[in-house]
Amino acid sequence: MRNVSVMNYNYQRYPLEYFLESMNRLEVGAIELWAAEPHLYVEDLPAARLSALRREIVSRELKVACFTPEQCVYPINIAARDERLRARSVDYFKKSLAVAAELESPLLLVVPGSGFYNEPKEEGFKRSAESLRTLGEEAAKYGIHIVMETRTPYGTNLVNNIGDLRRLIDEVDSPFVDPMLDTVPMNVAGEDVRAWLDAFGSRLRHVHFCDGDGKGGSNMAVGDGVFPMRDYWELLNKEYEGYLTLELVVNRYYLEPEKEVRKCLERLQAMSEPEAGQIRQTI
Amino acid sequence: MRERVLAVAPSNVLYKFHSLDSFLAEAVRCGCGTIELWGGAPHLDIEAATPADLKELRRRLAELELRVCCLTPETGLYPVNIASNDPVLRQRSEIYAMKSLEAAAELQAPIMQVTSGTGYYDRPAEEAWRRSADFLSRLSHRADKLGIRLALEALPVHESNLVRDAASLRRMLDEVGQPSLGALLDTSTAAALSESPDDYIRLLGAERIAHIQLVDGPGGHLAWGDGTLPLADYLASIRAAGYAGSLGLELFDHKYYVDPAPVLRRAAGALSEALQPA
16 A cells, blocks of 8 residues: 555654554555654754654655644644744744755645634634745745645634635645645544545645544544545545555554554555455454 | 631633633632643743743732642643653753742742653663652652642553552652652542542542542543542542642543633532532
């Protein structure tokens, strides 16, 4: 499955080397690198450490499909009303671009941040777009594309659905700031893969391919939730050319991370085989 | 004999998508004179906070006649880990914890929450345990000088392989052996391991419990009634054991964040009512 990449998020109780070794064991060639402690935090990454990290990755013949610095739970918010927090957040992503370039990642994931829920949405939206314009200019220097996903209404009040993302992309108006799909907020918004492909076409540069509980919970292993993953899989394989990342966020996946990822890969394998209909019943 | 009334102390973590001012105003409207202060952005990002920020916050709290019973710096979600084997991360984590302690002193909080951090799960826990214990003893020493008590909280099993139940909590307190290091009981985290306040009281003794977060659960940090824990029984045990601290309302759930005021009112109301003498 050459178009599947795996994120190190649910390996966070294990060393990064363990994750990289695990990718080799699972014969996964592409990774989405979630950049956070204890694996790598861009604020704690002197040049010597970064080059050592690069060697850890290239020596195992792994390719970084997307660089994703932690920004949902860290004190980072490009739409923050507090100017100091917003400026620090923009700097964080500028540093992240430099790291992504060193690791030869073609993509940097940036979420649009959030306004206060008790202020007009428009104000936060304007701050987000302004930050993204600055970051788009910086990304252009490296030739890296910033990809933005929607989030559920429990994570931001700014970009929850296709319409919001379309408006933000248009407002930022940079060839280096593009949409990406995360199937969990998609489902929460009542949207499907068809609608996303129709809305963004070839501009859709990245996908988080995750199952979900259908109740707004976090990203799950393929086959553990209630989403029609097989339909998503078939459609995306037909009409989309980028990577599909397995992003396992629910914390029960932390304890035995390799087992969880292997399970996903086997299920995807089963979906790719002609007799998959029967196999599907047994998983 | 009249029982002492335990203070109901809402935490601002519930308002993480709203301004701190809106939280403080709602706490006052709910009749709470005490809060548990969560140290996290955008309210109080301790790593970024300047002395002027802290002074201004202290002034706002005084103006509203709000007392901070416990400062709870964000550690679970932030890039800090006092038990890390990485010297860069560990040093930043230690600076963060020490700075948090100074912030607690500035805000006149008598208690600060701490956690053990974690080691890697594929390695023996002993070394990480020792790094954690070493730093906790240094932190306790400094806390003692500032007149602050530390409240060590057990972490869920997916967050730490060190202090994660009442037994390992007791072991850490015994090993550090400083009176300024006490325990924090989070009823929901405890219940996830089938532990109750009675277990904590029996293993640790009520006098070593520095702070209690009385929240519904298990598997969440819920307002009274949104989970299935026997909170009235818990409360009776806590009072019978002579606990005289505050009851922190550390509520967080994605669904609460959008409109937190009704949740806060409901939770503070239920607990205040339960505390009324019969």
